[in-house]
Amino acid sequence: MTTKLFGTKVPRVEDQRFLRGQGRYVDDLLTDDPRLLHAAVLRSPHAHARIVDIDVSDVLDLDGVVAVWTWEDLTGPMAEPLPLLIPHPTLTHGRTQYALAREEVNYVGEAIAFVVAVDRYVAEDAVARIRVDYEYLEPVVGIDAARAAERTVHDDVPDNVGARMEQENGDARAAIAAAPHTLTLELDIERSACTPMEGRGTVARWDPDTSRLTVWSSTQTSTGVRGCVAAKLGLDLARVDVITPDVGGGFGVKVVHPWPEELLVPLAAKTLGRPVKYTEDRREHFISSAHERAQQHHVEVGFDDEGRVLGLNVEFWHDHGAYTPYGLIVPIITSTQLLGPYKPQNYRVVFESLYTNTVIVTPYRGAGRPQGCFVMERTMDAIAAYLGKDRTEVRSTNFIQPDEFPYEHGLIFQDGRELTYDSGDYPASLAKLKELVGWDEFEEFRAEMAAQGRRVGIGLACYVEGTGVGPYEGAHVHIETSGKVKVATGLTTQGQGHQTAFAQIVADTLGVRFEDVEVTTGDTRKMPYAVGTFASRAAVMSGSAIHLAALRAKEKALRIAAEALEASEEDLEIADGVVSVKGTDASIDLGTVAVLSNPLRYAFDEASKAATQFSVGDPGKPPVAEDDEPGLEGKDFYSPPRSTFANGMHAVIVETDPDTAEIRILKYAVVHDCGHLINPMIVEGQIHGGVAQGVGGALYERMAYDESGQLLNASFMDFLMPYVTEVPTSIDIDHLETPSPLNPLGIKGAGEAGVIPSAAVFAAAIEDAEGFPITAMPISPSELFELRLAHADDTTEATTRSTP
Amino acid sequence: MKPAPFAYLRPATLEDALAALAGQQGAKVLAGGQSLVPLLSMRLAAPSTLVDINALPDLGHVTVTGDGDGAGDGVRIGALARHAEVLASAEAAASQPLLAMALSHVAHPTIRNRGTTVGSLVHADAAAEMPMVLRLLEGSVDVASVRGRRTIPAAELFAGPLESTLAHDEIAVEAFFPALAPGAGVAFQEIARRHGDYALVGVAAHVETEGGEVTRARVGFVSVSDVPVVVDVTGAAQDPEGDPAGAALAELEPADDIHATSAYRAHLVKVLTPRVLADAVHHARQRSAQGKSA
């Protein structure tokens, strides 16, 4: 393969449209259709209540209201709870909500009634006219309340425990008991959320003439939505098309499906015979989409004089909100990915996944890894502090070494497969990071700053990220008679630059011009077999599938071209869309090869004449050979044995203001290894975005629930997503490329990487600046100030130390 | 997030606007909309009628009167002058430097391009910079209604949280910020969570000096009580051992919210108050020195 574009910074083709405001999102669709109706949802104002009565009698009187649904109006599968998407044997008490609440509401924001009207204004007016009688129930808010279990979220879930899961490799408790040194840590992470620029949205149109339903949804999985819509509405799959247009960010929240509205909009469209649109607003996104992150950890670690971890025992409590539609994916990832690049000799982890009367918790970029990374890295820093060793030294001591791959942890990962790392070179990554951030020169810098009355600190954090999880993705590559190449893959795009990266792969594999490749994603009409975009899997899964499909198309092109050019296939090469016999000027355009691939009866244009029945073929044989197909196409699927494991290390230098406790970022450095880079610019863009999101998660964002379960900051006024002024003006990035042996391109995922170590790396740097342990994240200046007060009174360390 | 139904009027004359307001108990003025429109969208306000004043003539001015020596000298800001226009006016900054110092902390450029300074004053948010600045400078607001005109001194403008003393049918037509007198100095500092956010604590100082010595010192505070508060700290400022922040805190009520504890807010008052006082004194001495050399 001529690797012309693979590995180069090809500018993103999608930016022309996006930056000019020409993107087309769900809310932009059907705006000119006068028959379009708009939906609004009545949401619970209470975190926990029984619904005594719903009175909608005033609603239909309102001019412009077309229909209203409550649970009572739903029938068949629509009246049943939403699917539990990823069941797990230890999820003994999984619960999901109804599309519209039945008898009970379990979080502020839960959907109760669905109104369809001529516009969204009238629909909201109508929602305000619905009267609901509630019997108020005491809510369970926060992990402490869930653990205390004085009350339960669901009557039939004792102690609020949805699942308890334990995994162990070796005998951690015995190893800790026998270890020369032990430490215990209590660590906390609060809630945050994806908050994409575009919220959720769905449009549906029922065509009575063809009995087909078309659904456009802002989702990370069109095939998933399609399956759910067909099942819930009782339609044959073949009657449902789901198309994902441009999506203004997902970050995980849009992989959850079906959202109530994703079913109610198609139901309304089919029932009313008019297209219906639902566009979530910002407040709704905060209170009725998904959150993540909240966990409490209790860590016991035993180690030797070098800081080598001999035993690690982690117990944690995971707040999964009111329901468990996405199963245990987040806590399973935390429990396994916590290990990072290290090899504790003995590891035990046990978690409880707990119900609370708050918004559901499902994967948010990083998906449980930021918490695991925080816990492991805090532990490494605590060991270093205890032994008085350099923090990088303790990490080096515990690293899996380059010659130990594939490395088996003896645990089961989130995809139900062995947790086995495929490749990496952690010592090399660390060496690069130390160089990049100036680790060895930092004490000099600290002294310089101190002389000016300034306080600085440095921190680092390492992570390993399982990316490219299965089960599979597919691709279809079609070379048209014009020579243009149309590529379809089923997973969706939320701004990652798939059009560009995938076209790079096709251009290289096939030998065509980049400009001639057009990629379609997330359209079930083009590729009905697909999984979705999440878990940093698009490049690995669809990238590999596209490569394989392009190889098949190429194989066929060479076979036909060889015949046409009367040459042997080995002597052919393809470049810029032309097949030529090496070292001669005999050649044929791929477009012409496409013409020849499809024996025709009718000539519809000049070029197609060449393929008509009196022009081509051996009259003694069938025009299409028995094991062949017409057309110049390739289709293939990629299904890996297990995930591929990318890794990275971040370091940050912060300044904490001795007077105001404000926290400033002076330098941020990233060393990143996602195997071979398809497009370094896109990877760096992903890192930039991830770091920005991580800064938000570490220093600004949180979900401020009060005791009654009201979310106090359900707007961007009070949920402090960082502005461009709050993120570092530059991020120093270096790459290491340890290719994955698991896929043909040697690539690993990069989508989530930037955000994983943020809580860990900022906690480390602030701790280094302040001299007392940081055990809870995120942290605000006000909290840092309160910690300073606490530590001025009490100079004992928060981590308890003991030696047997 | 769509407003409840309302009627919309866009009168072409002040008389028509005042008549419309007088005729409708539930009518509200719409200026830049940067505070009102979010309230409407979240249905936290549901006026029967919006009287949009953006088409009224002769209200977009930022005019400077006098050279700073006289009592009536200062900056007159019309109801339709945007924050950005006031911030961009070099004459306004020369007459009363605190305007620009504070305005650069008000929101972000896009919001300053629409939001009006007068609207901010009558919106009377204790977390907003300009109401406090008006109080500190002892300015005033001119309001009109079908009953006539009146001038409300800053000390009488703020009734409570988000509540001014304007009657429902009054339109604020102009604000007056007195010029900075010779020998006086001002300063402003604030701490916000993010750039351009409402302050966790904002502090401004206004000092008067004679021969370099402080004769009067007052400090204004943002976000540490329900209404804009100004505290006279002359005594503490004149005393080298004095504690102006302590004196101020006695009159403030820093509260807890989701962004900061009351203790942290009180701490920021202690950090920022001496800083702005020192800056203001420095500013006053600098201006005196320049005045003499000119």
Ligand SMILES: Cc1cc2nc3c(=O)[nH]c(=O)nc-3n(C[C@H](O)[C@H](O)[C@H](O)COP(=O)(O)OP(=O)(O)OC[C@H]3O[C@@H](n4cnc5c(N)ncnc54)[C@H](O)[C@@H]3O)c2cc1C
């Ligand atoms: C994201 C964001 C951040 C912001 N940050 C800050 C900040 O940091 N500091 C700050 O001070 N402000 C901030 N603001 C508010 C901004 O400054 C507003 O522009 C200002 O508070 C109100 O001015 P307006 O012209 O937009 O008034 P409008 O929103 O039109 O009106 C506000 C209120 O005042 C009344 N009103 C307005 N003009 C008149 C008048 N002439 N006569 C009688 N009544 C009138 C209206 O009826 C309404 O009740 C922010 C706003 C946003 C959206």
